[in-house]
Amino acid sequence: MICPTCGHDNLPGNEVCSNCQHDLTPLDRPAATNRVERSLMEDQVQALKPLTTPITITGQAKVREAVALMLERDIGAILVVDDAGKLQGIFSERDLLKKVAGFDGNYERPVSDFMTRRPAAVSKTDTLAYVLHKMDGGGYRHVPVVENGKPIGVLSVRDMLRHITRLCRE
Amino acid sequence: MDIGRNLKIDSVARLHPTTPWHVHPMQTVADAVALMRAKSVGCVLVCLAGKIVGIFTERDLMRRVMSQGKPLSTSVGECMTPGPVTVDPKDPIGAAVRRMEEGGYRHLPVVHDGKAVGILSVKRIVHYLVEHFPATVHNQPPTPPFPPKREGA
Structure with missing residues (x-):
């Protein structure tokens, strides 16, 4: 690492220049x-404006109701909240597909029996890179956006893809 | 690596689309669901004599079977999405992305000479994009709680 002030060649990873004590952290x-x-x-x-009121349902609601709501709003995932509105x-x-289809009576059981608990969530001030990290690492297609434990939106893999391809085209 | 340029140049084949699983249109939805579950995939192709006639996805399961109250013994042919939009392995990735966005699809069958050779999923596309910026995406700050004291020497 070449010091920008005195030109001294430092060992990689040095925090200050060993010759003139200049701060080297910005270089890395x-x-x-x-x-x-x-x-x-x-x-x-x-920035992606996912902050419209998310579509939620309480854990006691039946699977039938959740599916009806998902179809009505044309979404692939629904957030399950408790009585206090927390995710x-x-x-x-x-x-x-994995837990409900094909078993008798599942349709009338509560959503909380089949949901994925404590999903990976982000806050509205996290960067898009952080969201992409969660999505790609976990293979998630929907990441809830939460504030104080309450859902304020959902980011889908489609939103991310649209955003990136729009930037590529511009 | 310019991502906009790569989307035009790189072909779908470079993404190594996953193996397509198929069912016959006369098989039941229960068979398709069992196959999707066993292979952990979101869609299966519906093929007749080696030709794709449709695709059966999670969304079809929700929209055309469960919400209609149909039994799982219904034939796949009745509930599939007929004539899905496909891509060729030689098509650029950008074209595949455009088709996915236009139709709102999460899976595209990859078809070469009339034969299904793979499935391209939106997750795979996202992973391809992430491969362009691995350091930016994967070097993330730790999430709290942080250890109260520093560890080690």
Whole structure:
């Protein structure tokens, strides 16, 4: 690492220049190489405007009701909240496929029996890179946005894809 | 690595689309569900004599079977999405993304010479995008709670 003030060649990872004590930490900060990367690093979740009231259902509601609501709103996952409005879990098409379909009577049981508990969630000030990290690492298609434990939106994999491809096209 | 350029140049084949699983239109929805569950996939192709006639996805299960109150013994042919939008392995990835966005699809069958050779999922596309910025996406600050004292020396 070459010190920007005195030109001394320091060992990689040094925090200050061993010759002139100049602060070297800014040299190692990641920098974006193009606009997509910059957007991922700097833009926050709220930039994608997922903050419309999310579609939620209480844990006691029946699977039948959850499915009807998902179809009506044309969504693939619904957030399950408790009586205080705090996020309890998420119920998605995958849960429907894996746990509900094919067993008698499941349709009348409460959603909380089949939902995915404590889903990976983000806050509205997290960066898009953080959301992408969660999605890609966990294979999630929907990530709830929460504030003080209460859901305030959902980010879907489609939102992310649309955002990135729009930046590529511009 | 310019991602906009790569979307135009890289072909779908480079993403190694996952193995397609197929069922016959006369098989039951229960068979399709069992197959999807066993393979942990969100869709199966419905094929007749080696030709794709439709696709059966999680969304179809929800929309055309469960919410209609149909039994799982219904044939897949009745509940599938007929004539799905497909891509060729030689198509650029950008074209596949566009087709997914336009139709709101999460899975595209990859078809070469009339034969299904794979399934391209939206998750795979996202992973491809992430591969362009691995450091940005995967180097994330730790989540609380943090240890009260520093560990080690």
